[in-house]
Amino acid sequence: MHSKSGIDRAFARVGNLLSLWAALLAAYSTNQLTLLQKRWADFGSRPWVAELSRSARRLMVAIGRLDLRELSRTAPMQVGVGAALGVLLLAAVWAGVANGSQPAASTPESAVALSSEMADGAASAPGAELPADAPKVGIQAGHWKTNEYPAELAKLRSSTGAAGSGWREVDVNLDIARRVVAILDKSGVRAELLPATVPVQYEADAFVSIHGDANGSTSVSGYKAARATSSRIPEKDDALVRTIESEYQAATGLKKHPGTITQNMTQYYAFNKKLDHAVGDQTPSVILELGFLTTKSDRDLLTQQPDKVAEGIAAGILDYLGESGAVAA
């Protein structure tokens, strides 16, 4: 047996201290990493961050459609101003994030509002407490804010909708659309109230446009639901048509009005793939004519029992989301 020398013992002690220190360092880093990950996840799940990144993606899509080289030849001034605004916006967003200030709704919305096509969706985006993966549904109030149509929809500005016995279609559409949004919101769906101008390449788990009908005869009655003839996702669109028809009929007692589905429905401008302000081709979309404003019984139903009408539409959408797996049925 021989005992360790003093030098050996000193080495052993330093070695022990080093490994203790390394273990402490490892534990500390793991802890910090977990904290960091959690903070990052919290940050990402804030609704305004999600909304901001969604609008940024849409903006990128919109920018992707521009031929920047061509544009800078024909309109260099506008491109310059646009780029400067973009830099300012980025700086503002960065400053807000770096501040770590949990902003009130005003900061993200004013940032988002700069992208004009987002303004309405953002302003009406409810349910800040909904989880980030909640299904998203767009409810369009037909003819609402036709004065805001962009140039590509200018020829629609004169199409202000039907009327019957003093009731304007746009008012009925908006009232019902608001009620549908409120019901969906309560059901855990991120529902957005949309005006006649759809945000550029609007993407959602479902899109329903709400309209009212008119007819020369004051005895025709019924509703109609249709999807685009040019749909890239006809099965999904048809499923949405089917669930809305079935629930709408059950809630309102209205019958389907046969044979009057027009091109205004099957080639509805919001379904037009050549337009920027239209739904994306992967968004299941339906246009619904609630009933005839020119027929007393239909008009009375739509104006005196709007909750019943809205419940039918919302139930149809929820059925579809359940079937398609967007929400647990």
Ligand SMILES: [Zn+2]
């Ligand atoms: Zn209409």
